[in-house]
Amino acid sequence: MKVAVCIKRVPDTETRIKIGSDGKSIDETGVKFVLNPYDEYAVEEALKLKEQSGSGEVVVIALGSDTSQETIRTALAMGADRGVLLKTDAVSLDPVVNAKALAGELEGGEYDVILFGKLAMDDSSQAVGTMVAELLGMPGVSAISHLEVADGKGKAEREIEGGVEVVEFALPAVLTAEKGLNEPRYPALRGIMLAKKKPLDVKPVELEEGGVTMSRLELPPPRAGGRILGEGPEAVPALIEALQTEVKVL
Amino acid sequence: MPGVLAVLEQRDGALKKVSHEVLTAACGLASGIGGAVEAIVVGPPGIDTDSVGAFGGEKLFVVTHEDFKLYQPEPYAAAVVERVKSGDYTAVVLGATAMGKDLGPRIAARLACPLAADATAIEANGGIKVTRPLYSGKALSELTITSTPCVISVRPNTFTAKENAREVSVEVIQAPDGPNAAVRARTVVVKEPETARLDVAEAAVVVSGGRGLKESENFKLVEDLVDAFGNAAVGASRAVVDAGWRPHSDQVGQTGKTVSPQLYVAIGISGAIQHLAGMRTSRVIVAINKDKEAPIFKVADYGIVGDLFEILPRLTEEVIKARGT
Numbered sequence: 409m410k411v412a413v414c415i416k417r418v419p420d421t422e423t424r425i426k427i428g429s430d431g432k433s434i435d436e437t438g439v440k441f442v443l444n445p446y447d448e449y450a451v452e453e454a455l456k457l458k459e460q461s462g463s464g465e466v467v468v469i470a471l472g473s474d475t476s477q478e479t480i481r482t483a484l485a486m487g488a489d490r491g492v493l494l495k496t497d498a499v500s501l502d503p504v505v506n507a508k509a510l511a512g513e514l515e516g517g518e519y520d521v522i523l524f525g526k527l528a529m530d531d532s533s534q535a536v537g538t539m540v541a542e543l544l545g546m547p548g549v550s551a552i553s554h555l556e557v558a559d560g561k562g563k564a565e566r567e568i569e570g571g572v573e574v575v576e577f578a579l580p581a582v583l584t585a586e587k588g589l590n591e592p593r594y595p596a597l598r599g600i601m602l603a604k605k606k607p608l609d610v611k612p613v614e615l616e617e618g619g620v621t622m623s624r625l626e627l628p629p630p631r632a633g634g635r636i637l638g639e640g641p642e643a644v645p646a647l648i649e650a651l652q653t654e655v656k657v658l
Numbered sequence: 659m660p661g662v663l664a665v666l667e668q669r670d671g672a673l674k675k676v677s678h679e680v681l682t683a684a685c686g687l688a689s690g691i692g693g694a695v696e697a698i699v700v701g702p703p704g705i706d707t708d709s710v711g712a713f714g715g716e717k718l719f720v721v722t723h724e725d726f727k728l729y730q731p732e733p734y735a736a737a738v739v740e741r742v743k744s745g746d747y748t749a750v751v752l753g754a755t756a757m758g759k760d761l762g763p764r765i766a767a768r769l770a771c772p773l774a775a776d777a778t779a780i781e782a783n784g785g786i787k788v789t790r791p792l793y794s795g796k797a798l799s800e801l802t803i804t805s806t807p808c809v810i811s812v813r814p815n816t817f818t819a820k821e822n823a824r825e826v827s828v829e830v831i832q833a834p835d836g837p838n839a840a841v842r843a844r845t846v847v848v849k850e851p852e853t854a855r856l857d858v859a860e861a862a863v864v865v866s867g868g869r870g871l872k873e874s875e876n877f878k879l880v881e882d883l884v885d886a887f888g889n890a891a892v893g894a895s896r897a898v899v900d901a902g903w904r905p906h907s908d909q910v911g912q913t914g915k916t917v918s919p920q921l922y923v924a925i926g927i928s929g930a931i932q933h934l935a936g937m938r939t940s941r942v943i944v945a946i947n948k949d950k951e952a953p954i955f956k957v958a959d960y961g962i963v964g965d966l967f968e969i970l971p972r973l974t975e976e977v978i979k980a981r982g983t
């Protein structure tokens with residue numbers, strides 16, 4: 409089974425965001441970057457698919473600057489076989505532009521399965537994987553929390569409001585991973601050592617111009633917050649009163 | 659004059675509430691850049707679309723097929739794209755729901771056009787500016803759309819539906835193909851949950867429980883409060899989902915659902931940054947926690963400090979009394 413996983417380098421979820429001096433980007437000073445959490449599920453699923461089939465290759469692909477090499481090494485340490493960095497100074501704000509660049513690399517790669525995270529924690533578009541499925545004309549199932557693959561066919565489950573959709577498709581297919589799909593493994597020391605020697609191709613890419621520009625980036629308005637009504641059950645009537653008369657939600 | 663296309667969503671033949679919000683967002687957009695609001699809905703025959711005119715739609719395209727009872731990604735995308743290509747639209751607006759988050763990217767990819775996902779505000783004044791949260795809501799970006807058509811998905815519960823009565827003409831189109839052999843992926847069934855409670859992403863009131871509940875069985879206390887509110891859903895922190903006390907579909911936060919209910923009640927939840935990311939845009943936040951230093955109190959409009967096991971039964975009782983049920 410030949411599997412590709414598209415992975416992105418994003419700020420750690422613990423990060424407290426500060427706005428940069430240009431007012432259009434974040435201040436990266438002191439920010440720790442990690443493999444996008446949803447992409448961890450995608451890498452884990454790829455490794456499981458390869459293990460189940462008994463042979464094959466897991467290729468991880470990142471579009472980004474040189475700093476993404478570290479992210480690729482993380483996935484290699486988890487067990488992926490080789491990495492590709494599609495090198496660009498900055499990714500686009502327009503998801504279809506990034507999707508086209510990734511689709512260009514994936515096209516003709518003869519992958520059985522192409523995995524993505526459901527969403528990248530920085531731009532939160534939840535779009536690139538599904539767009540790649542469309543651009544490649546392949547079956548695509550987004551935000552899957554369960555997957556079964558056998559005999560060139562697949563069955564996946566995706567959570568919707570108040571239910572779970574079951575989707576059937578034929579391979580090759582593009583899938584995007586939701587939390588709950590699996591438990592990602594942690595890179596072991598041996599994996600980290602091995603990863604240093606695994607192949608990592610760097611290919612410069614030119615991105616198309618997108619149809620979106622950033623006018624402004626700012627912190628959300630702070631919530632007023634912090635009115636403690638009291639302690640213990642005795643404070644309940646005051647809460648009911650506030651919900652009824654002040655904010656009228658009851 | 660180019661218009662705005664609102665993509666509506668139906669379930670079991672009824673328009674979902676988000677469809678009215680999408681129409682309202684589309685009307686706002688159209689009033690700033692000109693043109694009329696047209697709408698499209700894809701589904702099985704017999705969808706009840708009576709309310710479309712009331713929320714500002716002037717033309718409605720209903721694309722139906724016997725096999726469209728469930729969301730079928732490819733034929734649904736094909737139907738919308740077909741409409742965009744045969745009409746003239748500056749923007750396609752849809753809801754950032756489970757369906758919209760899948761359908762929006764497909765439409766944008768097929769049209770090779772920009773997508774602004776999960777918008778919380780749209781400003782139209784000659785051009786189009788979209789506000790959308792980045793970094794899981796820790797920052798807000800204002801994007802300028804520089805090429806049209808564009809696709810914009812709007813966060814549910816953010817654009818308050820406003821009546822705007824119009825005369826609507828309806829055109830019903832029989833889709834040539836259902837999910838047939840040419841379709842690459844097919845939705846075969848939707849498994850319904852055992853409980854009939856609402857989904858966290860759709861409820862007006864969300865009561866979420868965290869590790870403070872101590873064990874899975876104690877979620878009964880949360881469920882009782884949810885039932886007392888009515889129109890409410892059970893939510894959960896990641897800690898209790900990972901512990902297996904609640905399904906992932908209940909999880910609120912950065913790796914769960916983003917919710918903006920009228921009222922969010924956090925019970926025995928500390929308020930980690932990843933949890934706050936999923937609920938900080940709720941209209942009113944209430945926190946119950948025994949630790950008065952818990953970070954959740956910093957975002958809560960109202961807090962009660964104390965033991966949830968003492969507070970919850972009393973709260974449930976008082977809510978029942980207040981609602982007179």
Ligand SMILES: Cc1cc2nc3c(=O)[nH]c(=O)nc-3n(C[C@H](O)[C@H](O)[C@H](O)COP(=O)(O)OP(=O)(O)OC[C@H]3O[C@@H](n4cnc5c(N)ncnc54)[C@H](O)[C@@H]3O)c2cc1C
Pocket residue numbers: 421445867868869870871894895896897898909910911912913914915925926927928929930931932933936946947948949952964965966967
């Ligand atoms: C990549 C990543 C993604 C994440 N995504 C999410 C996410 O989507 N959603 C999410 O929620 N978390 C997420 N987390 C986890 C998050 O960091 C916290 O660990 C988690 O939210 C804590 O859950 P909790 O508040 O239930 O538990 P705790 O932090 O243990 O808090 C329990 C609270 O209960 C209170 N308490 C205890 N007993 C009582 C009592 N008897 N009465 C009243 N109060 C009581 C305590 O004072 C405490 O404040 C993520 C973490 C990472 C690293």
Ligand SMILES: Nc1ncnc2c1ncn2[C@@H]1O[C@H](COP(=O)(O)O)[C@@H](O)[C@H]1O
Pocket residue numbers: 414415416444446447450469470471472499503506510523524525526527528529531532533534535536537
């Ligand atoms: N620059 C990138 N490089 C590689 N993969 C990416 C990139 N951007 C997005 N992806 C993939 O697409 C998924 C969804 O991203 P997004 O649509 O940006 O939320 C991510 O989880 C990644 O799997």
